[in-house]
Amino acid sequence: MPQVKAQWRSLEELAQDSQFLLRVEQEFPGLAAALSAPRDRRETLTLMAAALALAGAGLEGCDGAPEGHLIPAVRQPPGIVPGMSDYYSNAHVEGGYAAGTVVKHFMGRPIKVEGNPFHPASLGATSPIAQAELLNFYDPRRSWGVTRAKLPRSRAALEQALAEQRAQLAATGGAGFAILTGASTSPTLAAQLEALRKAYSQIRWLHWEPIGRENVKKGLESV
Numbered sequence: 001m002p003q004v005k006a007q008w009r010s011l012e013e014l015a016q017d018s019q020f021l022l023r024v025e026q027e028f029p030g031l032a033a034a035l036s037a038p039r040d041r042r043e044t045l046t047l048m049a050a051a052l053a054l055a056g057a058g059l060e061g062c063d064g065a066p067e068g069h070l071i072p073a074v075r076q077p078p079g080i081v082p083g084m085s086d087y088y089s090n091a092h093v094e095g096g097y098a099a100g101t102v103v104k105h106f107m108g109r110p111i112k113v114e115g116n117p118f119h120p121a122s123l124g125a126t127s128p129i130a131q132a133e134l135l136n137f138y139d140p141r142r143s144w145g146v147t148r149a150k151l152p153r154s155r156a157a158l159e160q161a162l163a164e165q166r167a168q169l170a171a172t173g174g175a176g177f178a179i180l181t182g183a184s185t186s187p188t189l190a191a192q193l194e195a196l197r198k199a200y201s202q203i204r205w206l207h208w209e210p211i212g213r214e215n216v217k218k219g220l221e222s223v
Contacts, residue, residue: 082107089116092130095213096183097121101130110137129211174200183209 085106091098092113100119104112113134117124136142146153148161169177177200179193184207193205 085111091119092126092133094127094129095209095211096185097213099126099130101126110134169200169203172202174203177202178204178206181205181207183207183213 085104087102087104090101090103090113092101093099099122100116101122102114102116103110104114111134113126113131115122115124115126115130146155146158148157174196179196181189184190197203197205
């Protein structure tokens with residue numbers, strides 16, 4: 001009979017795995033002590049669920065390290081100091097407006113998002129949404145290539161599908177076709193969409209944000 005892989009049904013069950021604790025200790029020194037203490041385990045797992053489950057643990061289960069050999073980089077990426085954390089500047093776009101951020105990383109792995117004190121839109125502060133952007137770095141649902149119906153496809157297949165879509169839009173003038181985006185202040189995106197609307201006059205452009213900036217606008221008006 002084929003061997004059944006060991007699976008964990010919850011993060012608390014995962015925390016009982018000695019091999020998992022060993023990997024956590026190697027990647028996040030000092031965190032394993034909190035996970036091994038029953039009193040602190042629930043709070044620790046709650047706060048570190050995404051970072052631990054997606055970065056420190058295997059995504060398919062925890063029955064051991066993946067097979068294969070780990071080979072160090074032949075050319076060390078610039079700015080990487082083994083065993084030391086570092087920072088790089090970034091920008092978080094929220095409601096169509098960018099705010100400067102600083103991302104703390106450990107050997108290239110982002111671990112914290114903070115505001116950039118030199119950016120006029122943030123002055124060192126961040127919103128809860130900007131803080132949560134860290135989870136997107138470890139999102140297992142992010143696409144790693146061209147797919148269709150959850151199956152990998154080649155670039156040639158993508159180009160053929162785009163050509164068929166363009167032919168259909170040309171035949172209908174874009175009727176029934178809508179482009180949905182978030183709020184945007186990008187002149188490049190606006191120019192691209194305007195070019196599409198000139199080529200296909202019936203195309204509709206809709207934008208929507210789950211959290212608007214109405215309160216920000218009201219606050220500025222009250223000053």
